[in-house]
Amino acid sequence: MDIAGNGEFSVKLGRKEVVAAVLPMQEHWLPLSNLDLLLPPVDVGVFFCYKKPEEDHLFGFTYMVSVLKKAMAQALVSFYAFAGELVQNTSGEPELLCNNRGVDFFEAYADVELQQLNLYNPDESIEGKLVPRKKQGVLSVQVTQLKSGGLVVGCTFDHRVADAFSANMFLVSWVEMAQSKSVLSLLPSFRRSLLNPRHPGHYDPSLDNMYVPISALPPPQQKKSGTTGDDQLISRIYYIEANQLSRLQSLASASGDRRSKLEAFSAFVWKVVAASTEHGSDKKCRMGIVVDGRTRLSEGDSGERAEMMSAYFGNVLSIPYGEKRIAELEERPLSWVANAVHECLEVAKTKQHFLELIDWVEAHRPEPALAKIYASSDDEGPAVVVSSGQRFPVWEMDFGWGKPVFGSYHFPWGGEAGYVMPMPSPVGNGDWVVYMHMLRGQMELIETQGAHLFRPLTSDYLNIF
Template structure:
């Protein structure tokens, strides 16, 4: 395979493609989706890790590093067999995973660019379709790209219907541990779908009808004109001291708010402010909550261990909406209190059990979160997902920790998406991936430049030399 793809501002050459399957034979079987998996539409999520040139580049040649990655992946897929399968529809039209060891598309590539020349701030230019692969088949695709300077980028794309970020993180850490020949993996995945079985009889709070709805009941997508603002991706960093200051402002009413609550409140205010001043429309926010801790709360230690290793989707997106004028005029602490109340409603075992029962009551009709689509009044919306568990420093395949890593999730739809993650520098800074309207990002870069700073090689070079 020898293809050259011309991309601005650098050339990417796809040199080889093969399929990496689990190293051990596998009995073909079906893995049903849980009710929480069924809330995810077909969406692919990207993630990438950048490594500078190894100090001993005679030992760690590109050929050697690729062989280590492929061997370790073949071993990891024995345990994470869902990533080696395929998503198909069952007789009800619902997705299921056939665990047939179809394998993972594994691409080797070369990019005519140096690590320090990559414009991480604009991933639409340097990452999208270049260093993170487009998944064409299967559940997971991987691209390993050698850079002109001897550095390396490992990019992955996985099917969100099969795994949430928590599950993908487990796999990435296990893959790296396999590469380093660690004798015992830190965590073995659990595919026990009975942990998320609906109750009989099922019951749920009516408020879930305000959060989720059958896809058939969703309003049709708005017709877009060429001149309309559109969603683009950017990556920023926020310094630790600025996060602490934001948290103190959000806690000014006397209730201590978390950094995520303070950050979400600030983003909510920014999105509201990007709309025409004085608008009587509502601005919505959704915040992704992982339910593993909630579903194991109050149960025996064994169930808590199984839920902490559960592979699949265990997510809810509680939502709230406020008048744009109110979000603009109220202090950050008031908005942060609203964020806190929104989150508290979903941080219970009953919320997730009710969500499982809600899906059961609507099956086989597919459903999804309302906030993914446009609101009835045309007001703006944003979803904030916490990537604080992003294991960037743990994805060490044997030639050093990544100097940079990020999720890459241009998810489509009409709603902005924001993912804050820990900086690989490890000093308390955050890296923030944002997929939002151009006008909203312009407002951030003009009025909140002190907080959101473009992620460039200059920032990374302050802490780790990229060459």
């Protein structure tokens, strides 16, 4: 069958198989943690692009697919959550049924050369073509053969079951099984008691400003289908050179406080998003930063508990956000905005914050809730969320036929706020690759005001010939 799309190439789906864990397991239920319950039902995509193997007589498409399937069946023994199903329990909450249902695994062929893929515009080249749409289970995989022997491995997983840290653990383990390693470098921990609420629970009222029950949200605004205006959310991928990142960091640290590259980058994005709103507006602009709580929740712990927390599989995230007047963000220097980003991050960098967030969810169950910035509306002003993907294991994804020439998350997340994820460049020179999902008008401003920083990703940059 053909997969429809607006790009200049077609994709034909071939064989479909369900890959289950190679060892049988006893069916059991695995409850989602309170932090899992803060995630709406959204899927996350990730993909890796490979050149035609030099020894192509050894690495044909059929052989590579067999390696991927066998290694996945082995990895799913430890990562059994990805082979299960999400089912609604009697309280109306999602719960994971670990039944080894398996992973939908698709083989496909794309009538395009690797160097012809428009990676700068994943809406055209990736969406609905090279990253599968998950219809059942928790994880779906599509392996696509390109003309002249290139390969794309695309995955889609349910965010309610795993965050990026958890997905990265699985990806690395999948590769290790393909490399015939006898022991995985990191075994996942599913010990939900690590995220149990306290009794009695308590939380700071400020969490009511960060998270909100879904029933308290206004009804979603209907968007016109096929819109091409500035209010259309689109995805783009850029690269940022290492020297430009260093320069940005220097500007962000001009007030005397050294700021990280992520803080400097987030400050720049915040300023540009603010500038995309009509001048004279008295609206505010929000900047959210995704914070991983694994190291925070293990503060003061030692031994087995700390080890389990460091390998915890699930969602351990918080999204604190800052809010500033648009005029202020435009007028103030980058260092001032970077200090505001730093203050936003400090809110969630403690063990107490995550313990209180767990208690906040418990106090509102079974009412579903989510991060308030996810549902930001136009009436409240523009908003954007930055999530660091610096631990994205692009260099480690060698299944036996070479490292990928490119890899990225693909996450048009469905929220009203924009979403941005910087990742390490596969070139390995300190550059960043940045996935952006934002309003068209914001993206156009990024490409004008930030043209020196954001360079459209091309096959020339990736040395794909």
